[in-house]
Amino acid sequence: MNTADFRALLVAPGTSLQVALKQIDLTGLGLLLVVDSDGRLLRTVTDGDLRRARIRGLLDCVTLGELPGRSPIVVHEDATASNVLALMDEHQIDHIPVLDPAGRPVDLIFRRELSQRIWLSSPHLGEEETAFVEEAFRTNWIAPLGPHVDAFERELSSLVGVGHAAALSSGTAAIHLGLLLLGVQSGDTVFCSSLTFVGSCNPVRYCGAQPVFIDSEPETWNMSPAALERAFSWAKAHGRMPRCVIIVNLYGQSADMDALLPICDHFGVPVLEDAAESLGAQYKGRNSGTFGRLAVFSFNGNKIITTSGGGMLVSDDPELIGRARKFATQSREPARHYEHTEVGYNYRMSNVLAGIGRGQLRVLLERVAQRRAVFERYRAALSEVAAVRWMGEPRGYCSTRWLTCFTLAGPEAPNRCEGLMRALERHQIEARPVWKPMHLQPLFSGAPYFQHAENHDVSRQLFETGICLPSGSNLSQDQQDRVISHLRLALDAGEVFFGST
Numbered sequence: 001m002n003t004a005d006f007r008a009l010l011v012a013p014g015t016s017l018q019v020a021l022k023q024i025d026l027t028g029l030g031l032l033l034v035v036d037s038d039g040r041l042l043r044t045v046t047d048g049d050l051r052r053a054r055i056r057g058l059l060d061c062v063t064l065g066e067l068p069g070r071s072p073i074v075v076h077e078d079a080t081a082s083n084v085l086a087l088m089d090e091h092q093i094d095h096i097p098v099l100d101p102a103g104r105p106v107d108l109i110f111r112r113e114l115s116q117r118i119w120l121s122s123p124h125l126g127e128e129e130t131a132f133v134e135e136a137f138r139t140n141w142i143a144p145l146g147p148h149v150d151a152f153e154r155e156l157s158s159l160v161g162v163g164h165a166a167a168l169s170s171g172t173a174a175i176h177l178g179l180l181l182l183g184v185q186s187g188d189t190v191f192c193s194s195l196t197f198v199g200s201c202n203p204v205r206y207c208g209a210q211p212v213f214i215d216s217e218p219e220t221w222n223m224s225p226a227a228l229e230r231a232f233s234w235a236k237a238h239g240r241m242p243r244c245v246i247i248v249n250l251y252g253q254s255a256d257m258d259a260l261l262p263i264c265d266h267f268g269v270p271v272l273e274d275a276a277e278s279l280g281a282q283y284k285g286r287n288s289g290t291f292g293r294l295a296v297f298s299f300n301g302n303k304i305i306t307t308s309g310g311g312m313l314v315s316d317d318p319e320l321i322g323r324a325r326k327f328a329t330q331s332r333e334p335a336r337h338y339e340h341t342e343v344g345y346n347y348r349m350s351n352v353l354a355g356i357g358r359g360q361l362r363v364l365l366e367r368v369a370q371r372r373a374v375f376e377r378y379r380a381a382l383s384e385v386a387a388v389r390w391m392g393e394p395r396g397y398c399s400t401r402w403l404t405c406f407t408l409a410g411p412e413a414p415n416r417c418e419g420l421m422r423a424l425e426r427h428q429i430e431a432r433p434v435w436k437p438m439h440l441q442p443l444f445s446g447a448p449y450f451q452h453a454e455n456h457d458v459s460r461q462l463f464e465t466g467i468c469l470p471s472g473s474n475l476s477q478d479q480q481d482r483v484i485s486h487l488r489l490a491l492d493a494g495e496v497f498f499g500s501t
């Protein structure tokens with residue numbers, strides 16, 4: 001239901017039943033909301049109420065306000081989908097209006113929506129995964145390692161255009177091994193993008209090292225070159241030169257590598273590229289994941305392709321990837337007996353999951369096109385909402401739009417974002433705030449942080465005013481229309497109550 005449809009449901013108590021009948025047929029929802037002159041809800045009137053009044057011969061002599069009825073069952077804006085469903089069950093009704101604090105209807109929830117949750121980003125399998133998995137079963141390769149693992153590594157390397165790859169149990173494990181391979185040790189400093197998922201920097205702590213967080217720049221939301229420069233000057237002055245820099249490519253989009261890499265090169269510090277969210281993206285004609293000394297992909301269930309859980313560490317350096325494979329298999333030495341000279345980890349991907357990965361790899365480019373199409377539909381549908389600012393995609397970048405994200409402009413933006421997400425959630429639509437930056441996480445309190453510019457904490461602002469929308473490549477047009485219409489309604493309510501921006 002869009003805003004115009006919603007407004008068509010609102011009728012005055014003086015409306016005749018004849019007019020109300022026409023209006024209810026026009027709206028096609030079987031329901032009208034009777035409101036007073038201040039817009040406050042007085043009652044709901046259903047198709048059934050009107051038909052019963054007709055049978056009793058009341059059609060020509062009674063107005064809506066004179067119909068017998070009881071006070072409507074309503075919820076307030078903070079109601080959750082489960083509250084709403086419980087009320088519907090209790091009162092045996094299929095729709096419930098949502099009222100603002102003044103008692104004005106701002107939304108209407110239908111039972112049929114509540115059984116069909118729309119996810120932010122759900123797995124989308126192709127047609128070949130099952131055959132690969134069946135092959136693993138048939139040949140009894142149910143172990144970590146096996147032919148699918150080798151093939152998945154080869155196929156991913158060739159698709160991305162990188163020399164070597166090690167398939168691992170998660171992206172986080174890949175970052176952990178990447179840090180170890182770059183020599184990160186207890187007491188070291190590691191620079192990392194602040195605006196990211198915690199999986200980027202938990203491994204810094206696994207190594208006993210200290211993270212230093214770098215802000216984003218406003219255009220791409222990725223690491224700010226200006227902040228990185230300042231962090232290096234500080235590190236030099238304080239004798240805390242980092243062992244490496246973790247540059248994160250956010251929400252399907254590469255960071256500005258042409259600006260960032262020369263800074264790291266200048267100080268002789270290697271880059272670990274966290275491409276967990278950007279498999280399939282390009283930057284100036286090169287694939288994401290080919291810029292760092294090492295790079296990491298994730299195949300977590302919410303990623304553009306998935307193995308249910310898994311990751312990949314890639315590099316052009318065969319020695320680094322060879323060592324990663326050894327670390328990931330408990331650092332086993334090449335001996336018939338079990339010989340170990342250094343600490344190792346159980347981080348290898350299983351042959352069964354690699355089978356899923358091989359199938360998924362075959363549809364990666366299709367998935368990129370589908371996610372980009374999802375983004376374009378949102379952009380077109382909300383093009384005249386001035387307060388919505390989409391995550392940018394500067395010239396030379398090709399984002400996968402893994403997640404469609406936007407920020408709201410205007411002084412009330414944080415409240416409006418909260419209201420929008422609440423509105424979507426009560427319709428069983430999953431939307432999320434943009435990542436809460438690491439420098440704001442209690443886990444990392446006290447860690448040094450370098451802002452994009454003085455008095456300009458970009459990542460904080462993106463977190464406070466940003467929203468990620470359902471973006472799955474398997475999001476149907478109907479589902480996306482549902483998201484868009486609820487978004488429109490909630491955004492219009494924002495415009496009414498907070499003033500346009």
Ligand SMILES: Cc1ncc(COP(=O)(O)O)c(C=O)c1O
Nearest residue numbers: 170171172197199200276298300
């Ligand atoms: C930016 C980023 N880095 C690292 C990770 C960790 O990957 P995984 O969940 O596979 O451990 C994720 C996501 O899950 C991520 O989004």
